[in-house]
Amino acid sequence: MEANTRSTGRLPAAFLTPGSSSFMDFLSEHQPELLPGKRQLPPTQGVIEAPHGTTIVAVTFPGGVVLAGDRRATMGNMIAQRDIEKVFPADEYSAVGIAGTAGLAVEMVKLFQLELEHFEKVEGAQLSLEGKANRLSTMIRSNLGMAMQGLAVVPLFAGYDVDREKGRIFSYDVTGGRSEETGFAATGSGSIFARGAMKKLFRADLSEGDATTLVIQALYDAADDDSATGGPDVARRIYPIVTVITEDGFRRLTDEESSEIARSILERRLEQPDGPRAALL
Amino acid sequence: MSTPFYVSPQQAMADRAEYARKGIARGRSLVVLQYADGIVFVGENPSRALHKFSEIYDRIAFAAAGKYNEYENLRIGGVRYADLRGYTYDRDDVTARGLANVYAQTLGTIFSSAAEKPYEVELVVAEVGETPEGDQIYRLPHDGSIVDEHGSVAVGGNAEQISSYLDQRHQDGMSLAEALKLAVQALSRDTNGTQREIPAERLEVAVLDRTRPQQRKFKRIVGRQLARLLEADGAATEAESSEEE
Numbered sequence: 001m002e003a004n005t006r007s008t009g010r011l012p013a014a015f016l017t018p019g020s021s022s023f024m025d026f027l028s029e030h031q032p033e034l035l036p037g038k039r040q041l042p043p044t045q046g047v048i049e050a051p052h053g054t055t056i057v058a059v060t061f062p063g064g065v066v067l068a069g070d071r072r073a074t075m076g077n078m079i080a081q082r083d084i085e086k087v088f089p090a091d092e093y094s095a096v097g098i099a100g101t102a103g104l105a106v107e108m109v110k111l112f113q114l115e116l117e118h119f120e121k122v123e124g125a126q127l128s129l130e131g132k133a134n135r136l137s138t139m140i141r142s143n144l145g146m147a148m149q150g151l152a153v154v155p156l157f158a159g160y161d162v163d164r165e166k167g168r169i170f171s172y173d174v175t176g177g178r179s180e181e182t183g184f185a186a187t188g189s190g191s192i193f194a195r196g197a198m199k200k201l202f203r204a205d206l207s208e209g210d211a212t213t214l215v216i217q218a219l220y221d222a223a224d225d226d227s228a229t230g231g232p233d234v235a236r237r238i239y240p241i242v243t244v245i246t247e248d249g250f251r252r253l254t255d256e257e258s259s260e261i262a263r264s265i266l267e268r269r270l271e272q273p274d275g276p277r278a279a280l281l
Numbered sequence: 282m283s284t285p286f287y288v289s290p291q292q293a294m295a296d297r298a299e300y301a302r303k304g305i306a307r308g309r310s311l312v313v314l315q316y317a318d319g320i321v322f323v324g325e326n327p328s329r330a331l332h333k334f335s336e337i338y339d340r341i342a343f344a345a346a347g348k349y350n351e352y353e354n355l356r357i358g359g360v361r362y363a364d365l366r367g368y369t370y371d372r373d374d375v376t377a378r379g380l381a382n383v384y385a386q387t388l389g390t391i392f393s394s395a396a397e398k399p400y401e402v403e404l405v406v407a408e409v410g411e412t413p414e415g416d417q418i419y420r421l422p423h424d425g426s427i428v429d430e431h432g433s434v435a436v437g438g439n440a441e442q443i444s445s446y447l448d449q450r451h452q453d454g455m456s457l458a459e460a461l462k463l464a465v466q467a468l469s470r471d472t473n474g475t476q477r478e479i480p481a482e483r484l485e486v487a488v489l490d491r492t493r494p495q496q497r498k499f500k501r502i503v504g505r506q507l508a509r510l511l512e513a514d515g516a517a518t519e520a521e522s523s524e525e526e
Contacts, residue, residue, distance in 0.1 A: 010386040010387045011355075011362060011383055015357075018354065023361075026365075027365070110368070114367070114368055117497075121360050122360055124330070124335070
């Protein structure tokens with residue numbers, strides 16, 4: 001056990017023991033203290049204050065899926081960070097957006113990315129999208145102890161399913177419960193408002209461009225009504241992170257692309273503060 | 282119970298080395314070459330699924346000749362080592378030098394421990410740098426020694442002959458197609474000097490390509506792209522291979 005990665009000694013037996021293709025399984029046998037879920041929390045009084053990420057939204061369109069998030073992290077009624085990144089590529093064909101305790105969530109994403117990469121390298125093949133979604137479930141479940149103390153992480157997972165040739169979205173609850181969403185989904189404090197906006201704007205035949213506009217509209221509406229969600233910050237040039245996953249893989253919109261969409265939405269909102277209207281019937 | 286005969290340490294080591302070398306020689310050789318945009322791995326391998334080359338980490342790849350189950354074990358150990366190190370520190374802290382050292386220690390300990398049989402494997406650990414000068418290639422024979430190589434390396438049973446053939450012909454700054462063709466020529470020479478044909482389906486080819494935009498630079502070259510690179514000659518290849526990217 002001693003000659004681990006810190007020294008240049010021989011690989012310890014655990015490294016050469018045939019076993020699971022999962023990095024988390026390997027860690028839990030070799031160095032369990034490095035797993036976030038194995039951490040012992042000291043008894044605390046009340047809720048621990050830590051920066052929280054807020055709203056993540058996702059929309060499918062024929063040929064892919066769009067996952068986007070605002071840039072604000074809050075701690076109580078304070079803005080903790082204005083330019084936090086909450087949407088990450090998980091691997092070539094999937095992405096994960098996180099709401100909840102930012103520090104833990106970022107750590108979880110890092111481990112999740114590694115888990116997928118490790119599997120791919122060991123097996124020489126990618127996990128199925130379903131398999132990736134289940135792996136994320138397990139990770140959230142292992143965080144349940146901390147979630148009970150107010151340090152919950154609630155991700156949204158989206159990816160292109162190469163077998164079924166379409167974009168898919170999975171949402172989670174704090175216990176790791178997983179459900180597949182059709183069309184659109186949102187998580188985080190502004191999700192109620194974002195979901196309302198998406199419900200009115202979503203159609204099954206959106207183009208990729210429509211879908212990216214839709215998510216920024218939804219984030220605008222979330223920021224409009226939820227103080228913890230940040231809208232496009234024109235003065236500081238901080239715009240939502242928008243990612244698109246298609247057959248060609250993961251792509252993050254450049255700042256120019258997302259600022260262009262955000263600015264044209266802002267322009268329209270100057271005339272019509274509530275945004276596009278849906279037909280009554 | 283009879284007392285065992287005394288065997289001198291020199292004799293014991295020589296026997297073990299011979300045992301390992303014979304095992305390695307049973308498999309086919311493979312070559313690793315530097316080219317302008319990175320490092321190319323070429324070997325004869327009839328299997329589509331059981332690879333001789335694989336990705337270890339962002340810029341690091343692994344190649345092995347010898348006994349499959351033994352090098353596969355080392356490969357997975359290396360992936361675990363690299364992933365754990367990157368997770369504990371940072372992705373930049375995973376280096377080919379560190380990995381090669383760990384492999385050398387591991388092979389060396391196994392080789393000199395009387396309780397274990399020596400591994401019948403010969404490894405190459407390579408890391409592609411930002412520039413050709415930054416490329417690193419380490420060759421690790423069965424006994425845990427470590428050799429820092431430049432330009433071209435061959436491992437496996439017929440390695441010496443192939444190495445000398447490559448040393449005479451390999452140049453810095455070759456295109457991928459040129460390097461690939463040189464590698465195939467070297468591999469298809471028999472011990473008695475005659476050439477035989479290795480069809481593209483029996484070739485396993487992979488690259489560490491520094492021009493790839495992704496963080497992970499390892500890529501297998503298969504199917505149409507491989508056929509095109511093998512067909513293309515000299516000057517025409519430059520355009521073709523850059524078109525591929």
